[in-house]
Amino acid sequence: MMKQPRSMALALAFLFAAHAAVAQVRPAKVIIDTDVGDDVDDAFAIDLALASPEIKILGLSSAWGDTALRARMLDRLACETGRGEIAVQAGIPTKSTTAFSQAPWAKAGRQRAHGDAVTFLLDQIKAQPGEITLLALGPLTNIGAAFDRDPQTFRKLKRVVLMGGSIYRGYGAPGAPPEAEYNIARDPGAAQKLFRSDVPILMLPLDSTQLKFDEPKRSLLATVSTPMTDALQVLIAEWHQGTHGKDPTLFDAVAAAYVIEAQTCPMVSLHIEVDEKGMTRPTTGAPNAQACLKPQEESFFALLMPRLLKQRLVGTEVCLAPSTN
Template identity: 50%
Template sequence: MQVRHILSSVALGLLVSGGHHAVAQRPVAKQKVILDTDIGDDIDDAFAVALAFRSPELQVLQIDAGYGDTHLRARLLEHFLRDAGLPQVPVAQGVTTRTTNVFTQRAYAEQQPEPSHPYPDAISTSLDLIRRSPGEITLIAIAPLSNIGAMIDRDPATFRKLKRVVLMGGSIHQGYGNNKVPEPEWNIKMDIRSAQKLFASGVPIFVMPLDATILKLDAAKRQAVFGHGSRLTDQLAILYKQWGSETPTLFDAMAVAYAVDPALCPTTPMRIRVDDSGMTIPEEGASNAKVCLRSSSDEFFRFYLPRVLAPTKH
């Protein structure tokens, strides 16, 4: 009962104070989206996936499992979509890579039975989707960029037919935590060559770097989410417990939020060079990206929480 009381107080307060983000959404044409994720290590991917499916402005065409053990990530995604009551969109397996990081949510993924047929190849199927809807698809990239690099290698002309890439990645002035010095950010440094290919691709790129994505899900907000008791929030709670740390930072969720409402993270045109250590360095010259250098955590959560805590429509 105490958790429910906290939920009601926090969620109601957010809904009341949320400004235009808490108001029922006006009917708009849905954006076609491919979501590329390395769900299963850090917990922020799961929160980003949840937001994508609870945003009526987005039509998720496919989810691509990226980086590391992409087969197991695809199993996790199938499990999550099913048990969270989310739409059963195609799940595709991306490029498998070597990694030494911990797959914290492995137990959850392994509860999903092996598929009866191999997962579709994320590179081929994503390129096919782009060919069928040229200039219409937003690729939301919240993983190391191995799948993106493979798409560029296989068919750069088709890749350039994306409407845009919205990327969580990079570090311009802000590092992790309270570090006020830029540093190589995970999604860039785990596949530097693919990141270099993306920034040279000519596709419109919208970058959500560490500068704008240190978004802490504090104790009150965690209680609001995990005490909510919906199918979606129950699955988020299970994954959070397997993740095994205390306070999530919802880096990746900002990329999804930006795709829905760019006002949440205003961007500045910049020319970004990815160096061989994974640094994203602003340089003089014609811009190749639009970069968000700051955001409001309060505004973000006023946008995020009402969507994830809203009743499911049947």
């Protein structure tokens, strides 16, 4: 066998290394499905994704409750950060008893037409099979509907990164017994379909996501003023008024951080069964999910805070509805 000249071998090695470097920095293609507007953690998750070059957001879709108003809020979040090109879709509307705490901010945004979230998701998977990460931050109704409509296409997702479930810890302090987590419990049937779909699932359950955005961090956020940080200040205030909460819990932002940097929440393999009440029970059997079971507060905030404080995303479009005065 003829040996290649050393110069050619070095050139080839350089090309391969360059190609590998490009592959490493290629952003992940992500669709975010979210019930933004009730709790404020969805807004943090979306803003973290918007501020992260590791993610290419193909679309934002609204889930659960008043999905038309949620889509309007997503439009404003994208527009005010200069990302008005991101497709925004409205999901399946449902009845909801949860307070839409950030409705005033959402209603001040411009009115635009939105497509169907389920159709959009399936069309994107068909166009880019095996490439799309679905970041699921709300009840799974849209996701269950997509599976029902076209399970073959749905299974061509690269993975689903899910904020949801309660494995060994429920809401509250460590040691709280597991319970039906909100996103899973709103539509247990849809969750059952997802966990039986054979799509890779990366879970960020209550065990690892109850990290507080406390007063020192809120004070630090107030030291800068950008469209993104100003919006977060208003949304936190509306959430406080609507829920009488103290420190926001950043459940969904932990899931977004995992998409950006997997080391922020190491996973273990489990077999998860979802019951009719929305409990996510680890049982015997072949693993059908991976889950992060321990909070990684230092790693998470080391990623989140610089992204929020150092970004300078500014929209150039008109993002607000016309004044009626």
